[in-house]
Amino acid sequence: MVKEETTPLLVHLDGRLYDVANFAKKHPGGEKVLRKVAGEDISVYMRGQKRTLGVLHEHSEAAFNMLKKYDVEQLQKGDPVLDSKRGVLRRVGLLGHDYWNWIHQPYDGTIRLFDSNLLESMTRTYWWTVPLVWVPLVILFSILSILSFTDSLTLKASLGAWAILFVVGVLTWTLCEYSLHRWVFHWKPDPNSSQQILLHFLLHGLHHKTPMDGDRLVFPPVPAALIVSVFYIVYSNLFPWPVFCAFGAGKLFGYVLYDMVHYYLHHGAPKPLTNMHFRKVYHHNHHFKNFDVGFGISTSLWDYVFQTVGLGPI
CATH class of the missing domain: 3.10.120.10 (Cytochrome b5-like heme/steroid binding domain)
Structure with missing residues (x-):
């Protein structure tokens, strides 16, 4: 049965x-x-x-x-996974049909993933690491784009072209953000497959289980660099250099904005009736009310487009 x-x-x-x-x-x-x-x-x-x-x-x-x-x-008292002083990745995959319920009962704490202190430290990232690593690249590629555009355009036209492509890059990121969150992070694994459960847990299940773990809210720069490198190869071969630089800078900035907003929604204290307060409640309801809607983090635009609008303050 x-x-x-x-x-x-x-x-x-x-x-x-x-x-x-x-x-x-x-x-x-x-x-x-x-x-x-x-x-x-x-x-x-x-x-x-x-x-x-x-x-x-x-x-x-x-x-x-x-x-x-x-x-x-x-x-949660007596939970062998939560109470474990050792890495839990082997145990999580064995939760089977209990997994989906388990990750959506939030735990106000942190979970040790690896026995190795070195590997465990690599899973933790301070929020300020993200802008520290990626904002200089956003600035660099923006400058390269403007300078490249000035080879054939006036400075004013170059700035305009950069601005338009930068905004397109940001909007492209917001669609990627929504798509990843809805169709990848909220993919439901086969409860009979320990490998699928483990993969889902690493992708997003851990965040829903420990939503207030501040050291595991933003994406670590090392795996992020691998993903950025792939997009660099694709986009630099797909677009002319100045177009790529402006679009790429915008998309990278969109990612930085997403990670910073996501962190603030969990740990910030916005004033009531402000946009950020709405976004905080909107995301809170995604975690605690209905995780099948409200996938937008930095914007609700695509929730409206795909009809997955969540709830804000009542």
Whole structure:
């Protein structure tokens, strides 16, 4: 008999996270109520301070006590993967049908991937490393583009050509960002394949399991350099040199912007009613409410195009 996979239904209460997926169908107000408030702080609903689906209901002390059973921190106690002091990559692949539920029950901590201290250190990257490594290249290729354009255009026209191609490069990155996030990072592995599970975990599962691990939010420069090198070869042979330099600089800048925005959405504190506050809540809801929508990080443009718009502040 194949084990049925479950997907967490997460709510917050007084600073703690609860997974009420196994309680949803038993909820006296109906499962739809819990689906409605998923990902939110439910204290105002349980204390009768705010309506949900038109109903104002102050919950009993028994209801609060019942909720304790679904405390994610308590559910994760004794987890052999999380409790391991050694690298976990071999164990993750053996989670099978439990994997999908496991990665979507966030863990407020960090997970050791490798036994080797050297390999483990290579999986951690400070956020400022990304602009430090890549922004000088953005500036260099922008200058090279403008100088190359001036061989046949005026300086003003060269700046205009660079600016247009730079923006096209940024927009191209945002489409790549969306495509990678939706169709690669959120590809669902075969639960019977330990290799597929491990690959997914390294691509994106780790981030959903430990969304607040600040040292594993941005992409390490060494593997990024390999990917950039491939695109360098492709684009430099596809486009004239000044076009490539401007377009490539824009696309690389788009990537830097993405990594910086993504880090800020997890660790920044934007002011309410600002665009960044909207983006933070939008991304929070992707993690804690519905991971099948809201794939845009630096922009929601492609979510609108492909009809996967998530939820921002209510």
